[in-house]
Amino acid sequence: MVDVQDQIVAVGRRLGLEEREGREARVVVASQTYETTVEDLWDAVTSAERIPRWFMPVSGDLRLGGRYQLEGNAGGTVLRCEPPKHLALTWEFGGEVGWVDVHLTAEGPERATLELRHAAHIDDERWNEFGPGAVGIGWDLSLLGLSLHLAGDTSIPPEQAAEWSATDEARQFMISSGRAWLAATIAAGDDEAAATAAAERCIGFYTGAEPPPSPDGSAAPPPDGAS
Secondary structure (H helix, E strand, C coil), X not given: CCCHHHHHHHCEEEEEXXXXXXXXXXXXXXXXXXXXXXXXXXXXXXXXXCHHHHCCCEEECCCXXXXXXXXXXXXXXXXXXXXXXXXXXEEEECCEEEEEEEEEEEXXXXXXXXXXXEEECCCHHHHHHHCCHHHHHHHHHHHHHHHHHHCCCCCCCHHHHHHHHCCHHHHHHHHHHHHHHHHHHHHCCCCHHHHHHHHHHHHHHHCCCCCCCCCCCCCCCCCCCCC
């Protein structure tokens, strides 16, 4: 089984800014290297048959220009599909549109790195309320699910996802993830006191102590296979 604390350490996290549709967007970046080929990693993140094993059920037309829908979560359009290197999607939820870019890089015959970039137009008020963890904790849970899937670990099957999310192990994972995103926030130059307060509110939401952030699809329930 993948050790959840090892998983926290295995993920690189950083923040950035970029222009999207003529406006500045905040970007949350998460990356991890896996012991598999880049072709297998690409298949895991694009196959309609494999995605539900580590993320959540998906429907739609999974090809360039097609529309997809994640069950109970975001949907959108496939903007770019360049196997096995680059997948780009719109991320639409609650009337808001963001963008997800997944870049894959071969690191050798049996090692490959996934970098996920989630960009969104988030105003200062919302950012100061919950910080990047509103997106980041959810993606950390997803990368945990992908790690388990690629390792062939079925110890947290989808039908037990809800039960795992209520365990002390899951709670500690979400707390550790939130604090790792706090470190990334401070490293990016945000005010430490304000960032800490936002991170604690975000952790409180994920662990059941706070009301949810604004509905932009970034603070969704943990995905199947990692929850």
